[in-house]
Amino acid sequence: xFSATSDTRAFDRVEEGMETRDRVQRLLYEAIDxxxxxxxxxxxxxxxSDVVLVGNAGRLDSMxxxxxxLAAERKLQTEFQTDLSLTEMITSQDPSxxxxxxxxxxxxxxxxxxxxxxx
Amino acid sequence: xxxxxxxxxLISDFNVQNLAGYLENDPGDPPVQPRVAPxxxxxxxxxxxxxxxxxxxxxxxxxWTTPAGAAPSFRGLLDHVETPLASVLGEVDVxxxxxxxxxxxxxxxxxxxxxxPPYDRGLGLLDLKTGPGLTNTVMRMxxxxxxxxxxxxxLHLLNTTRWLTASGRAAFVPKLWYMAKVAFGNEVLRExxxxxxxxxxxxxxxxxxxxxxxxxxxxxxxxxxxxxxxxLQLGGHDPVGEGYVDFQMALKALTRRGIxxxxxxxxxxxxxxxxxxxxxxxxxxxxxxxxxxxxxGDKAVSVQSLAEDLNLGxxxxxxIDDSPVERAxxxxxxxxxxxxxxxxxxxxxxxxxxxLPYLDAASVSAEDGARARMYAVERLxxxxxxxIQSLDDWIESLELRxxxxxxxxxxxxxxxxxxxxxxxxxxxxxxQTESELVAWAAGKGRAVWTFHVSDKFAxxxxxGVLSIEVDGGDARIIDFVLSCRVMGRKVEETLLHAAIAQAxxxxxxxxxxxxxxxxxxxxxxxxxxxxxxxxxxxTMSFRWDTTRKFPLPRAVRFEVHSPEVKR
Numbered sequence: 001x002f003s004a005t006s007d008t009r010a011f012d013r014v015e016e017g018m019e020t021r022d023r024v025q026r027l028l029y030e031a032i033d034x035x036x037x038x039x040x041x042x043x044x045x046x047x048x049s050d051v052v053l054v055g056n057a058g059r060l061d062s063m064x065x066x067x068x069x070l071a072a073e074r075k076l077q078t079e080f081q082t083d084l085s086l087t088e089m090i091t092s093q094d095p096s097x098x099x100x101x102x103x104x105x106x107x108x109x110x111x112x113x114x115x116x117x118x119x
Numbered sequence: 120x121x122x123x124x125x126x127x128x129l130i131s132d133f134n135v136q137n138l139a140g141y142l143e144n145d146p147g148d149p150p151v152q153p154r155v156a157p158x159x160x161x162x163x164x165x166x167x168x169x170x171x172x173x174x175x176x177x178x179x180x181x182x183w184t185t186p187a188g189a190a191p192s193f194r195g196l197l198d199h200v201e202t203p204l205a206s207v208l209g210e211v212d213v214x215x216x217x218x219x220x221x222x223x224x225x226x227x228x229x230x231x232x233x234x235x236p237p238y239d240r241g242l243g244l245l246d247l248k249t250g251p252g253l254t255n256t257v258m259r260m261x262x263x264x265x266x267x268x269x270x271x272x273x274l275h276l277l278n279t280t281r282w283l284t285a286s287g288r289a290a291f292v293p294k295l296w297y298m299a300k301v302a303f304g305n306e307v308l309r310e311x312x313x314x315x316x317x318x319x320x321x322x323x324x325x326x327x328x329x330x331x332x333x334x335x336x337x338x339x340x341x342x343x344x345x346x347x348x349x350x351l352q353l354g355g356h357d358p359v360g361e362g363y364v365d366f367q368m369a370l371k372a373l374t375r376r377g378i379x380x381x382x383x384x385x386x387x388x389x390x391x392x393x394x395x396x397x398x399x400x401x402x403x404x405x406x407x408x409x410x411x412x413x414x415x416g417d418k419a420v421s422v423q424s425l426a427e428d429l430n431l432g433x434x435x436x437x438x439i440d441d442s443p444v445e446r447a448x449x450x451x452x453x454x455x456x457x458x459x460x461x462x463x464x465x466x467x468x469x470x471x472x473x474x475l476p477y478l479d480a481a482s483v484s485a486e487d488g489a490r491a492r493m494y495a496v497e498r499l500x501x502x503x504x505x506x507i508q509s510l511d512d513w514i515e516s517l518e519l520r521x522x523x524x525x526x527x528x529x530x531x532x533x534x535x536x537x538x539x540x541x542x543x544x545x546x547x548x549x550x551q552t553e554s555e556l557v558a559w560a561a562g563k564g565r566a567v568w569t570f571h572v573s574d575k576f577a578x579x580x581x582x583g584v585l586s587i588e589v590d591g592g593d594a595r596i597i598d599f600v601l602s603c604r605v606m607g608r609k610v611e612e613t614l615l616h617a618a619i620a621q622a623x624x625x626x627x628x629x630x631x632x633x634x635x636x637x638x639x640x641x642x643x644x645x646x647x648x649x650x651x652x653x654x655x656x657x658t659m660s661f662r663w664d665t666t667r668k669f670p671l672p673r674a675v676r677f678e679v680h681s682p683e684v685k686r
Contacts, residue, residue, distance in 0.1 A: 037309065038140025063136050066298050067305060074289065087294065 021109040025049070027079055028101055028108070031071035035064055049102025054093045065090065076108065082115045084108065124152035125319060128177040128225070130164050131156070132188030133302035135181075141305075141312035147476070149319055158300065161188055165217040168224070179227040181315065182218055185302060186233040186257055189214040193260070196253055199242070204249065207256060208263050215267035219274055226552055227322050229315060230268075231279040232261045236291045272532075272553045275318060275481070282310035313476055321479035323550060324540035327457060328377070329409070329431050330370065331422050333440040334384040334391055338403065339363050340465060343394045344387055352465075354400030362465030367402035369469045374407060376480060377487030379429065379494055382411035383421040383438070409494030418445045419452035429494065430603030432542055432639050437475065482532060489580070493604060496577040514608050515674035517574040521583075521613045524680040526560050526567035533581045534569050537600055542639035544606050544646065546599035546632055564589040566621065567598070570614060572605045579604050585614050587622055587630075594622030594665075596632040599643070609672035611646050615663075616671045623665040634659040 029047040036044040045051055045059055052058045053065065060068060069086050076084045089107070093099050127142065129135045139153040156164045156172045161184055164170050187193040190210035195202035221228045234257065240246065241253040249255055268274050283290040286306035295301040301308075320326055335342045340352025340359055354364045370380055380403065384391055391413045395405055410428050412421035418440070426433050433455040440446050441461055450458045462471050480487070500517065526534055535553040542548070551559065560567045570583030582602035588595045596618050601611060622630045632652070634644050636659065648654060651669075652661040663669060671677055 034305070038137055038144060038305075040144055063134075063299055066295070067137065070292060070294055070298075071305070073294075087298070 020112055021105060023079060024076070024109045024112065025101075025105045027075040028072055028105055030075055031068055032101070034071040035060070035068045038067070039064070047101075049100060049105065051101045053099050053101060053104060054090060055098035057098065072108075076112070080112050080115070082112070084111055084115070124150040125178045125323075126176065127151055127153045128164075128172060128180045129153055129155045129183070130161055130180060131183045132159050132161050132185055133183075133296075134158055134300040135183060135308075136299075137301060137305055138183075138308045138311060141309050142315060145309075145312055145316060147313070147316050148325060149316065149323060151316065151319070162217075165221065173224060177225050179229060179319065180221050180225045182221070182228065182230045184214075184233070186235070186260060189233070190260060193256065196251070196256055199251070201251075204256065204259065207260060211260050211263045212267055215264055218268065219271045222271070222273055222554070226273060226555070227319070228274045229277055229318060230264075230274070231277040231282075231311065232264065233257050234279050234283060238291060273322075275322075277311070277314055277318065279307075279311075282307045282314070285310050317476035317479045318481075320477055321481045322539070324536075324538075324542070325434070325477075326479055326540075327437045327477045328435040329379045329381060329426065329429060329437070330373070331381045331383045331425055331436060331438045331456075332370070333442065333445065334382060334386060334394075334413075336441040337439060337461075337468075338367060339394070339398070339401075344390055348390075348394035348398050351394060351398060353398060359465050360400070362468055364400055364402060366465065366468035366472060369472050371402050371407060373472075373478065374491035377490045378478060379409040379431075379491055380407055381409050381425045381429070382413060383418055383425060383440075384411075384413045385415055385418065386413050388413040406495045407491060409491060410498070417448070419449050422449055422453060422456060430543060430606055434639075437477075439472070482536060489578075490604075493577050493579060497604075500574075500576050511674055514672070517576070517608065517674070518676070519572070519574045519608060519610070519674060520676045520678065521610055522571040522678045522680060523568045523585075523617055524571065526556070526569060530569045530581055531557065534567070534584050537581065537584050537602060538598060541600045541602060542637070543603050543642045544599070544601040544611065545637075545640045546596060546643055546647075547635045548637050548640060549598055560586070562588075564625075565597075568617065568621075570601075570610070570617075572610055574608075583610060583614055585618055587618055589622055589625045589627050592626065592628040594618075594625065594627035594630045596630060599632065606642065609675050612650065612670075612672045613675050613677055615650060615652075616669045616677070619663055619665060619669040623668075628665055630663045630665060632661045634661065 032045045032047050032051075039045075043059070053060065053068065058065070069090050073084060073086050086104075086108070090099065090104075129139055135155055139155050142151045142153045154172070154175065154177065161182065164172055165182070187197065190207045192202050192206040192210055196207075218228050218230055235241070235253050239253065242251055246252045246254045265276060268276055283303075286304055289304040289306045292301075292304040295304065332338055335344075340363055341350065343351060352360045352363065354360045374380060382391075392405065395401055395403070410425050412425055414421065422436065422438055423433065426436050433453050436455075437457045437459070438446070438449050439459065439461060440449075441463070446458045446461070449456055457477060459471070459475060462468065524530060531553050535551060535556050538556065539550050556567065559565065565586065565588045567584065567586040569581050570585065572579045572582045579602070582605045584598055584600040585596070586598040588597055599614060599618070601614065619630050632647065634647060636644065644659070647661045652663045654661050
């Protein structure tokens with residue numbers, strides 16, 4: 001059985017984790033908004049965790065994907081004050097496997113939390 | 120503004136695919152359909168008229184290169200190898216000539232000037248020295264390019280430096296270069312797309328011409344009806360008051376470029392006008408406003424009525440108001456009016472005004488500078504009209520004088536400007552560059568005249584353009600263009616009189632005018648229907664038999680500066 005103190009800490013960790021994930025999702029959606037500025041209405045990405053970024057069902061061409069990665073990196077860097085490179089992770093992704101916005105959000109949240117944990 | 124998208128060819132030595140995306144998908148006017156020339160093939164595309172990219176027609180070309188992309192010798196400087204400045208500048212001259220040579224393939228050529236990235240410190244203290252200094256050389260290259268291009272009509276350089284400054288640290292993104300060969304950050308490209316569209320709008324004659332201003336908390340701080348003019352926050356040793364004064368100074372400067380100002384304010388008119396007249400720190404006075412609506416009515420109605428009063432379409436209007444409610448009301452009711460979001464603090468007003476797009480001008484003429492005064496004079500004229508009953512009597516009292524002059528080098532710029540800017544009294548809305556107009560006028564049976572209008576109150580300058588084409592016994596009026604400044608004073612009838620007299624002198628038995636409708640030229644149709652010409656409504660064609668003279672209005676003194684146009 002947890003003590004009151006350890007209970008509170010566990011609760012805080014859950015809160016913190018949820019908050020980071022929400023923030024990451026918001027930043028990824030903002031990056032989608034930015035990419036959409038250069039796309040026609042029928043090419044625009046939905047802001048949804050199901051949207052496929054990489055893979056055969058991916059909506060973005062290579063230029064669009066680069067724009068998304070760099071916009072997301074810049075926003076994450078500004079928000080979390082730490083360098084997070086998505087370039088290698090996304091561009092080395094096997095195109096036969098899907099990478100969705102939701103999956104990227106989980107991965108990035110882990111990276112952010114690991115960085116904060118390190119510090 | 121433009122019925123079909125403008126087709127633009129983007130030519131660059133770096134990847135401009137993102138710029139094409141922003142140009143195509145930005146909702147602002149004009150719609151643009153960009154094509155990107157093959158990456159890195161600047162010279163082949165510029166030099167080879169048979170290059171596949173020229174199989175399609177393009178309205179404009181944008182040529183954007185790195186310094187070394189235009190002047191290969193510049194590469195030596197990047198490697199800190201001694202490079203004669205004369206070689207670099209000689210290559211700039213060649214590049215400028217190639218840009219100009221595009222004008223026989225497109226109507227407009229745009230070229231952003233060169234920049235060196237801020238992360239490259241060059242040689243530090245030597246960066247601005249002549250010889251080794253990279254920035255020094257880039258500045259000289261730009262100056263040489265500006266000098267080489269400034270006399271070529273329809274070739275315009277764009278200020279890349281502004282885009283970089285606006286984009287801050289995001290101006291250069293090295294990863295974007297290595298991953299996709301995009302030389303600038305996407306924020307720079309979005310700024311560029313906005314400026315390109317704003318410039319194209321100006322070239323097509325669609326720039327905004329009228330700024331409608333609120334008074335309380337817009338031109339001054341406070342509510343004049345509550346505080347009295349003596350207690351308004353305006354000027355003085357006060358940052359907020361200084362902000363309002365600076366904003367007014369920037370507005371006044373715009374009037375010298377031909378932008379008109381008007382007031383739409385919910386206020387007591389007498390109280391508000393007293394503030395404008397008597398406050399010692401007001402920069403804008405009554406004579407700076409072309410018109411005003413100071414009342415307690417709906418602001419959208421005021422804005423619409425101001426535009427009508429000044430013979431301007433709503434697409435020519437910008438409204439600046441501190442109230443989000445009034446902004447929303449005008450946006451919703453009059454969607455053609457541009458209503459920018461407006462900062463709350465007066466210290467931000469001047470920068471907000473000067474960063475507005477769609478106030479660009481492709482050129483500034485003497486008429487532009489005098490336009491605001493002309494409208495102030497117009498108010499006096501209307502006051503005089505109030506005391507005279509008949510329109511003819513009123514026009515006669517104006518002592519109206521119209522002078523016709525054939526198209527000449529001295530009036531070409533203004534004639535082309537009028538042709539491209541005029542929307543309302545415009546028969547065919549034919550847009551022509553200066554060189555296109557000259558080439559057209561040189562054709563067989565064709566002639567172009569300009570019309571200068573003045574009266575006892577003011578000189579309106581060159582405000583009319585007429586062109587006809589005579590083929591055997593038939594004459595056609597091609598352009599019938601009159602500035603809204605002089606509409607409704609029998610100048611229309613005078614132009615028609617001149618057209619028919621000239622066609623008759625050239626042996627035409629009949630004169631035809633085919634009306635091409637746009638959203639904005641219904642006043643031209645109304646005039647044609649009322650002028651006495653035979654009308655075929657099915658084809659919107661109008662006809663006059665030249666065995667009858669078209670009468671010159673009694674009140675107009677018409678003078679001809681060439682034997683070409685006969686009375």
